[in-house]
Amino acid sequence: MEKIxxxxxxxxxxxxxxxxxxxxxxSLIHMWQQQGRLVSLCPEVFGGLAIPRQPAEIQQESxxxxxxxxxxVTQQFFKGANQALALCQKFDIRYALMKESSPSCGSTSIYDxxxxxxxxxxxxITSALLRKNGIQVFSEKQINALAKMLDExxxxx
Numbered sequence: 157m158e159k160i161x162x163x164x165x166x167x168x169x170x171x172x173x174x175x176x177x178x179x180x181x182x183s184l185i186h187m188w189q190q191q192g193r194l195v196s197l198c199p200e201v202f203g204g205l206a207i208p209r210q211p212a213e214i215q216q217e218s219x220x221x222x223x224x225x226x227x228x229v230t231q232q233f234f235k236g237a238n239q240a241l242a243l244c245q246k247f248d249i250r251y252a253l254m255k256e257s258s259p260s261c262g263s264t265s266i267y268d269x270x271x272x273x274x275x276x277x278x279x280x281i282t283s284a285l286l287r288k289n290g291i292q293v294f295s296e297k298q299i300n301a302l303a304k305m306l307d308e309x310x311x312x313x
Contacts, residue, residue, distance in 0.1 A: 162252070163196075163255040166178060167179070173212070197243060200232070203237070209223070241291075251302060256295035261280045265277060265278060
């Protein structure tokens with residue numbers, strides 16, 4: 157059975173920058189939990205950042221990850237991404253369900269680095285590293301596509 161790396165905030169863990177969760181209520185999530193498929197993590201926490209913490213965004217010109225108070229947290233973001241990849245390698249995980257728009261987990265959009273709530277096309281540090289290493293990354297908006305892919309895999313001989 158295929159394991160799925162999942163953003164911890166989706167499971168109700170209060171790991172977001174603001175100390176809250178982003179619980180994803182879905183019968184698919186419930187079923188996958190019951191099946192023991194989900195491996196949960198928050199790359200930012202794995203990277204050593206506190207809860208709560210200052211909001212951070214990827215700066216488009218430099219690629220650095222800065223907080224809204226100009227603290228450079230790039231190293232922590234890359235550390236968390238590498239820990240996520242190590243977890244995927246340890247458990248042979250080929251699929252990830254990550255929080256869209258996050259500077260770590262965004263899979264198709266991120267904030268533009270200006271702290272004005274402006275989203276642009278792009279991917280977070282962790283999602284980019286996972287994809288570079290052959291792991292397919294889905295956002296909460298793509299959960300049905302992930303479910304369909306997993307169903308197709310399980311129906312193959």
